[in-house]
Amino acid sequence: MAEAKIRIDKWLWYARFFKTRSLATKLVNAGTVRVNGNRVGKASFMVAEGDTLTFTQADRVRVARIIALGKRRGPAPEAQALYEDLTPVTEKPTPEAMIERKGRPSKKDRRDARLLKGSYLD
Numbered sequence: 001m002a003e004a005k006i007r008i009d010k011w012l013w014y015a016r017f018f019k020t021r022s023l024a025t026k027l028v029n030a031g032t033v034r035v036n037g038n039r040v041g042k043a044s045f046m047v048a049e050g051d052t053l054t055f056t057q058a059d060r061v062r063v064a065r066i067i068a069l070g071k072r073r074g075p076a077p078e079a080q081a082l083y084e085d086l087t088p089v090t091e092k093p094t095p096e097a098m099i100e101r102k103g104r105p106s107k108k109d110r111r112d113a114r115l116l117k118g119s120y121l122d
Helices: 008-014 021-029 076-080 107-117
Strands: 033-035 038-040 052-056 061-066 083-085
Touching: 008 021, 008 052
Parallel strands: none
Antiparallel strands: 033 038, 033 052, 052 061, 061 083
């Protein structure tokens, strides 16, 4: 019997990595998805259990190993059972890096900056 397979865009949608299947299709067609280290350029590419996917999602590189193919786009716990998340844990940004530099700082930005410097009570 042949190994069960499913389209990559459909699986990404089932696993709830993307809100719509068309968003998953655009990402795959852009060539930013890799399966087992090989770049995929078509949404019709078939994936199977055990394949490792690497793709970008919201300024973050995601790595996931397919555990199950799924039959529908179910609730979140069901979707999380379809994959093992292998994404490396990144450090949280420092408070200084979290302050956005967009033009003139607001009153809250100035207060936050003073708190960070420790000179609020000076």
